[in-house]
Amino acid sequence: MQNRKKYKEIIFSIICALAVVAISCNKDFVRTLPNKDYTDTAKASFGQRKVLYLIVDGARGASVNSANVPNIKALLPNSIYSWVALSDPDSTRDVSNWANMLTGVKKEKHKVLSEDFTGNNLATYPVFFERIKEEKPNAKIVSFASSATFKNKLTQGVTTSDLFGTDEQVKTAVVNNLNTDTAQLIVGQFNDIREAGAKYGYDNSYPQYKAAIEKFDGYVGEMIDALKKRKDYANEDWLVVIASSGGGKFNIPPNQNDNTVFSNTAANTFTIYYNPKYKQRVIGKPFTGNRYLGRTVRLRDTGIRAEIDTADIFNIDDTTKFTIELKVKKNEDKFFWPSILGKRPEWSSGHPGVGWVIYLEDAYWYFEYRGTKDGDYHQCRGGDLQKGQWQNLSVKCEIRAGRRYIRTYTNGVFDNEIDVTESGSFANNSKLKLGYLNGNGHGTPDVYVTDIRFFKVDVPDAVIGNYACETSISEGHPYYTFLAAYWPGTDGQGDRIRDVGPQARDFKLKGNYQWEDFNDLICPPPADALAQFVPQTADIPAQIINWFRIPNRQAWGLDGRVWLDQ
Numbered sequence: 001m002q003n004r005k006k007y008k009e010i011i012f013s014i015i016c017a018l019a020v021v022a023i024s025c026n027k028d029f030v031r032t033l034p035n036k037d038y039t040d041t042a043k044a045s046f047g048q049r050k051v052l053y054l055i056v057d058g059a060r061g062a063s064v065n066s067a068n069v070p071n072i073k074a075l076l077p078n079s080i081y082s083w084v085a086l087s088d089p090d091s092t093r094d095v096s097n098w099a100n101m102l103t104g105v106k107k108e109k110h111k112v113l114s115e116d117f118t119g120n121n122l123a124t125y126p127v128f129f130e131r132i133k134e135e136k137p138n139a140k141i142v143s144f145a146s147s148a149t150f151k152n153k154l155t156q157g158v159t160t161s162d163l164f165g166t167d168e169q170v171k172t173a174v175v176n177n178l179n180t181d182t183a184q185l186i187v188g189q190f191n192d193i194r195e196a197g198a199k200y201g202y203d204n205s206y207p208q209y210k211a212a213i214e215k216f217d218g219y220v221g222e223m224i225d226a227l228k229k230r231k232d233y234a235n236e237d238w239l240v241v242i243a244s245s246g247g248g249k250f251n252i253p254p255n256q257n258d259n260t261v262f263s264n265t266a267a268n269t270f271t272i273y274y275n276p277k278y279k280q281r282v283i284g285k286p287f288t289g290n291r292y293l294g295r296t297v298r299l300r301d302t303g304i305r306a307e308i309d310t311a312d313i314f315n316i317d318d319t320t321k322f323t324i325e326l327k328v329k330k331n332e333d334k335f336f337w338p339s340i341l342g343k344r345p346e347w348s349s350g351h352p353g354v355g356w357v358i359y360l361e362d363a364y365w366y367f368e369y370r371g372t373k374d375g376d377y378h379q380c381r382g383g384d385l386q387k388g389q390w391q392n393l394s395v396k397c398e399i400r401a402g403r404r405y406i407r408t409y410t411n412g413v414f415d416n417e418i419d420v421t422e423s424g425s426f427a428n429n430s431k432l433k434l435g436y437l438n439g440n441g442h443g444t445p446d447v448y449v450t451d452i453r454f455f456k457v458d459v460p461d462a463v464i465g466n467y468a469c470e471t472s473i474s475e476g477h478p479y480y481t482f483l484a485a486y487w488p489g490t491d492g493q494g495d496r497i498r499d500v501g502p503q504a505r506d507f508k509l510k511g512n513y514q515w516e517d518f519n520d521l522i523c524p525p526p527a528d529a530l531a532q533f534v535p536q537t538a539d540i541p542a543q544i545i546n547w548f549r550i551p552n553r554q555a556w557g558l559d560g561r562v563w564l565d566q
Helices: 002-024 061-066 094-103 128-135 148-154 167-180 192-199 207-228 461-467 527-531 537-547
Strands: 048-056 079-086 141-145 160-163 185-190 236-244 268-274 290-300 305-308 322-330 335-343 355-362 364-370 377-384 391-400 403-410 413-419 432-434 446-455 483-487 507-510 515-522
Touching (some): 048 167, 048 207, 048 537, 061 079, 061 207, 061 268, 094 537, 128 141, 128 537, 141 148, 148 160, 167 185, 192 207, 290 305, 322 335, 322 515, 335 446, 364 403, 377 391, 377 413
Parallel strands (some): 048 185
Antiparallel strands (some): 236 268, 290 446, 322 391, 322 446, 335 432, 403 413, 446 483
């Protein structure tokens, strides 16, 4: 229950954060961080604030952390940093990731989706240099890049924008500028690590990739040395930002793969915010879900399935209250109408026969039924299911004010409901079937299904939510005595999936089945929710704007947040 509590705390925090945003959006005001409560500890610094912003392409956070990078790690005692920062998990294009890092909004707003920038929305969401210029027209901003696209498309509003053929030349340009210039913001864009990853592989097990990371670290050492040797350094207040625009695809070992966004190596970045007066703040990986392990059967195609012949106890008539819960891990992104659990004569086009079925469609799931009265079939949709992740599906029938309702839940969160009062009974003489259900016009499953619970009661929403991500049920469950059947589905051997409930109605396995080990997370929070707990590429413009004490105007619509060192 402790991990479940952590999971609920995360969701509660997200809801609170969204509530704050929603309230804020109803007021027309300029938002900034009040100095009293939220200004970082570097506020005591004197002198002119300046920024050195280094963008590194293709540098996986995990790889940079494990490489020999003494210059980068020398900054950490006075940094806010994370090795599990994230780029947009749905984007693998440098241009989209750069746009996140330079506009402060995500691709849904800036619409930089291709190298030719067709259909972009930079007029509405320009690079943040232009935001700085709005407030500080005389601010000097310089950019040195190794990519022509970066220079030509994403450096509007800068005083100087130069293109170089190598990362070493970019480094030299940054060093020379630090030695001689008065710019408030210096940007350097480096590409060698990405090129090494694309050619050899995005992991330190490839010597060329690791060498590229360590060479960049040498550049960092030279640039920081030049910064600290500036003749006016004692009278300046520098924020150094070093961040990768994206990682790279690499097959990590299975024991490191938790099937969350943090196992997406292409989205794994690192972010460092350094200032000499910062306290150290390490932002690690948040809680991602309870561990679930066991040994079960993969239900797939038409052959590997399970069924119960004497299934009358699982009939649902026109007065039955029930709750069905099951854990599902699907092995494809999308499916088209395969049954995973059902009790009806067949599962075919036209939806013939009285009964019910839980099936998959596209990325989501449905509870579908046909009753004895209205003569038509109906569906109640559940939520989206992520490939490779254990998630909990719940469906129940409750009676309120004399009306019957079917309600669906995913990971304990309510999805939808439908009034079934006029539908009549779903009862039939058919078997209860797990996996493929005979018929035509529908796809076949490829899923694991475990922890199946059949209650003859409408379990309250709060109880469904509290127990959805628990991996077993015991007498401590407040509705344990209403269980008509409980199949853990993790027997690990034999030809049956045992019912340890009061009826002992076992599923008989069919086909060429095998018991397989699994060791995964259950009910991980969605990627968007998890991403809120670590730095993202779109955060950086907001961080720099705040450093310059420029109010973050609501009209700008920035997606990023400001990270504090306390």
